[in-house]
Amino acid sequence: MNLTSEEHICPLSNSKNSGNSCIYAEIMETIDLGIIVLGLKKQEIVFKNSFAADIFRDNDDSLGFRALMALLLPGYKRESDFEVFNKNYVLWYKNRLLGYSAYIISDRFIWIIIRDITEKRRLESLAEAVNSMDNMSYVFSGIRHELGNPINSIKMTLSVLKKNVTNYSASSVEKFVDRAMTEISRVEYLLQALKSFSIFESPDLRNIKMPEFLTRFISLISSDLHSSGITITRVLSPQVNTISADPRLLHQVMLNLITNASDALENRENPEIIINVDKKDEFVVINVEDNGCGMSEEMQTNLFKPFYTTKPRGTGLGLMITLKMITQMKGNLQIKSSPDVGTKVTVSIPEGKQDEQT
Numbered sequence: 001m002n003l004t005s006e007e008h009i010c011p012l013s014n015s016k017n018s019g020n021s022c023i024y025a026e027i028m029e030t031i032d033l034g035i036i037v038l039g040l041k042k043q044e045i046v047f048k049n050s051f052a053a054d055i056f057r058d059n060d061d062s063l064g065f066r067a068l069m070a071l072l073l074p075g076y077k078r079e080s081d082f083e084v085f086n087k088n089y090v091l092w093y094k095n096r097l098l099g100y101s102a103y104i105i106s107d108r109f110i111w112i113i114i115r116d117i118t119e120k121r122r123l124e125s126l127a128e129a130v131n132s133m134d135n136m137s138y139v140f141s142g143i144r145h146e147l148g149n150p151i152n153s154i155k156m157t158l159s160v161l162k163k164n165v166t167n168y169s170a171s172s173v174e175k176f177v178d179r180a181m182t183e184i185s186r187v188e189y190l191l192q193a194l195k196s197f198s199i200f201e202s203p204d205l206r207n208i209k210m211p212e213f214l215t216r217f218i219s220l221i222s223s224d225l226h227s228s229g230i231t232i233t234r235v236l237s238p239q240v241n242t243i244s245a246d247p248r249l250l251h252q253v254m255l256n257l258i259t260n261a262s263d264a265l266e267n268r269e270n271p272e273i274i275i276n277v278d279k280k281d282e283f284v285v286i287n288v289e290d291n292g293c294g295m296s297e298e299m300q301t302n303l304f305k306p307f308y309t310t311k312p313r314g315t316g317l318g319l320m321i322t323l324k325m326i327t328q329m330k331g332n333l334q335i336k337s338s339p340d341v342g343t344k345v346t347v348s349i350p351e352g353k354q355d356e357q358t
């Protein structure tokens, strides 16, 4: 056990006489979480359980107070820096993905709780499971994980609030309530995204007139795009007539692609989305192209993995659902992207059949 001085054996208890063996320290030693307690006064590591010691071992040397602070809380300047505490952080460190949060206790100690959230293998099997759709338990475990994080955070926020509700100022109380509300919206957003799972059960394929569909679709999205300063250009080949698709699915596919393009265009110069629709063999080919941030090769390999997202508020479900919907309509999807240049998503869906009515 890495207790560096006896008076700190039980930092939570505020007492030096809580007995030589602190039961809490023993629990912390065996728990599946990394726990580090940093003392601000003496700038020292007061406590580090073996899980944490194992993670932050630098060759044979453990990282010290300053190194840990620089690694885990680079934004920290002083105790009153409320912003760096009670948040969820993610860090890649020595081939592990770590999720951690820091809490300040009586202005003297920083507690850092660390989880190993690498789970790379679990995510890979999750992606395979979705492709074959025959092992839903992987999907559920992913969903549980995604819902678990915000719910834990709500629980923590509310319990801190409950303990302090009488001595917090109204504006601090409001901050805590706002934080809980933000997490609740995240849960709602996720549930909304999951709703899309059920609508591709049995697609209703019809002959859709592509020029009309496109006009209606662009008129629905253009005001949002214009208010973000994005130019939208439509290029429709006169050869394109009908497409064999489920109108709700096609709409959702297009919306997902436009949403990603518009996210990628945030803070870019001359942001533009081009929707180009052409005919190739028996297919209608829809290109959605943006001049946004683009993606590296490595990012592109992760695109269709459920819950893979680079956005603080993303779900990482958009492209997986999009691909599934396109497959349901007997089409396919390709993505070409270069970092800092832009991304082109190509969706090919069979054209409508001559003898069917729209």
Ligand SMILES: Nc1ncnc2c1ncn2[C@@H]1O[C@H](COP(=O)(O)OP(=O)(O)O)[C@@H](O)[C@H]1O
Pocket (backbone or CB within 6 Å): 260, 261, 264, 290, 292, 293, 294, 295, 303, 308, 309, 310, 311, 313, 314, 315, 316, 317, 318, 319, 320, 342, 343
């Ligand atoms: N047009 C695009 N330009 C740049 N990156 C993109 C684009 N489309 C998707 N991505 C990347 O793929 C990730 C996964 O997208 P998606 O499955 O739609 O989930 P989400 O949008 O919720 O993050 C995004 O977080 C982003 O990093």
Ligand SMILES: [Mg+2]
Pocket (backbone or CB within 6 Å): 256, 259, 260, 318, 319
């Ligand atoms: Mg998306």
